[in-house]
Amino acid sequence: MTLPATGDWPAPQVFPTTSWNARVRVPGSKSLTNRYLLLAAAADGPSTLRGALDSRDSALMMTALESLGAKFSRDGGTVRVTPIPVGTGTRGDEILHIDTGLAGTVMRFVPLLAAALNVPAAFDGDEGARRRPMAPVIDALRQLGCEVDDAGTGTLPFAVRPRPADHGPEDSSASPRTVRIDASASSQFLSAALLTGCFLPGGLRLEHVGDEVPSLPHVEMTAQTLAEYGIDVRAEAPAAWTVLPGVPHAHDVAVEPDLSNAGPFLAAAVVTGNSVVIPDWPSKTTQGGDQWRRILPEFGARVRTDGSDLAVIGPEGGAREGRVRGVDLDLSECGELAPTVAAIAAVASGPSRLRGIGHLRGHETDRLKALVTEINRLGGEAEETTDGLRITSPVRHGDVFRTYEDHRMATAGAVIGLVVPDVVVQNVETTSKTLPGFTGMWEAMLRGGDV
Numbered sequence: 001m002t003l004p005a006t007g008d009w010p011a012p013q014v015f016p017t018t019s020w021n022a023r024v025r026v027p028g029s030k031s032l033t034n035r036y037l038l039l040a041a042a043a044d045g046p047s048t049l050r051g052a053l054d055s056r057d058s059a060l061m062m063t064a065l066e067s068l069g070a071k072f073s074r075d076g077g078t079v080r081v082t083p084i085p086v087g088t089g090t091r092g093d094e095i096l097h098i099d100t101g102l103a104g105t106v107m108r109f110v111p112l113l114a115a116a117l118n119v120p121a122a123f124d125g126d127e128g129a130r131r132r133p134m135a136p137v138i139d140a141l142r143q144l145g146c147e148v149d150d151a152g153t154g155t156l157p158f159a160v161r162p163r164p165a166d167h168g169p170e171d172s173s174a175s176p177r178t179v180r181i182d183a184s185a186s187s188q189f190l191s192a193a194l195l196t197g198c199f200l201p202g203g204l205r206l207e208h209v210g211d212e213v214p215s216l217p218h219v220e221m222t223a224q225t226l227a228e229y230g231i232d233v234r235a236e237a238p239a240a241w242t243v244l245p246g247v248p249h250a251h252d253v254a255v256e257p258d259l260s261n262a263g264p265f266l267a268a269a270v271v272t273g274n275s276v277v278i279p280d281w282p283s284k285t286t287q288g289g290d291q292w293r294r295i296l297p298e299f300g301a302r303v304r305t306d307g308s309d310l311a312v313i314g315p316e317g318g319a320r321e322g323r324v325r326g327v328d329l330d331l332s333e334c335g336e337l338a339p340t341v342a343a344i345a346a347v348a349s350g351p352s353r354l355r356g357i358g359h360l361r362g363h364e365t366d367r368l369k370a371l372v373t374e375i376n377r378l379g380g381e382a383e384e385t386t387d388g389l390r391i392t393s394p395v396r397h398g399d400v401f402r403t404y405e406d407h408r409m410a411t412a413g414a415v416i417g418l419v420v421p422d423v424v425v426q427n428v429e430t431t432s433k434t435l436p437g438f439t440g441m442w443e444a445m446l447r448g449g450d451v
């Protein structure tokens with residue numbers, strides 16, 4: 001076994017005789033929080049977000065929006081937003097410098113907002129951010145008449161100088177702008193354009209050109225979020241949308257729990273044969289994490305709802321007694337769940353195939369390559385396919401589980417470590433990207449009771 005580096009986390013193991021029931025309250029959705037923050041920052045008055053996620057990604061979004069003129073005050077999960085002053089625009093030769101970190105929502109959403117507000121800005125982020133696909137955003141900016149200096153890379157870093165608009169966003173004499181982009185690498189490219197289309201004179205007509213859009217429910221989430229702010233988005237077949245011009249209407253919102261981040265805790269119940277309850281599970285949602293209700297029974301778990309609680313009960317004996325089944329799943333609508341699904345599959349009794357997730361090669365890291373590498377390091381047998389993963393043999397021993405600065409790789413390692421001894425999760429604090437305090441929540445879950 002490779003010796004752990006200082007600061008790495010020995011993943012807690014659950015012994016076969018250990019039984020527990022836990023109730024885990026997860027923080028607000030990152031995807032919804034950052035959409036709400038952006039629209040509230042450009043709304044026609046102050047807004048309040050309740051239950052907003054407090055994480056690195058949301059902090060990066062607020063800092064970026066503060067650069068554009070918004071103001072935020074946080075009290076726990078409550079964020080009060082003072083919007084960007086009316087008339088924000090070109091600042092002469094001044095150019096803002098915005099740090100995107102590794103947050104896809106920041107690096108893809110904010111450049112188009114800055115352009116719509118006529119604010120010159122330069123964008124850069126973590127080293128890993130420079131490897132993430134950005135060409136469709138850069139292409140959209142150029143179609144809108146912006147000058148973009150990306151040194152021909154189609155990635156971060158780049159600088160944007162907008163072209164001043166001749167009309168205001170509600171000028172009925174303007175025609176909608178048309179933007180055509182290939183969003184086959186990420187639905188965030190579509191969401192970025194939809195979120196800022198209302199600020200363009202005449203609005204925006206957006207067309208996707210390319211292969212199937214992954215995680216399409218996130219586009220529906222964006223349209224629904226815009227509708228909550230009074231912005232009309234009209235879906236048109238087969239892959240086109242029109243955003244009518246207007247200014248988002250300020251209002252108070254409650255952010256749903258992050259159902260994707262609920263996944264590792266629910267997976268813990270599955271692989272150990274115990275029970276986890278997530279309170280406040282929405283009865284209707286656009287979050288891809290709602291797919292857990294479909295996915296986990298495939299592994300042999302029971303899923304039930306009791307009011308607003310979602311309970312998952314793992315098969316008796318869990319993975320150690322061979323009670324967790326292999327699966328064949330299409331995850332194209334919920335690719336962000338794939339690392340956790342792969343972690344369950346890596347301790348299952350039979351082979352698994354995960355499909356529809358080829359786009360994960362362009363996430364925080366190349367998640368397919370990373371998962372295959374780490375599962376194989378722990379004695380399992382996994383391989384990449386064109387559009388996903390095949391896991392043919394379970395992991396057999398512990399080792400350092402590398403995370404590649406990717407929060408979902410870290411939580412995947414924690415799930416495997418529940419049933420495989422001596423798993424050490426490298427740089428587990430990368431979970432602060434969307435789930436601060438993860439290790440404390442994890443260890444409290446294993447003691448049972450409320451977390």
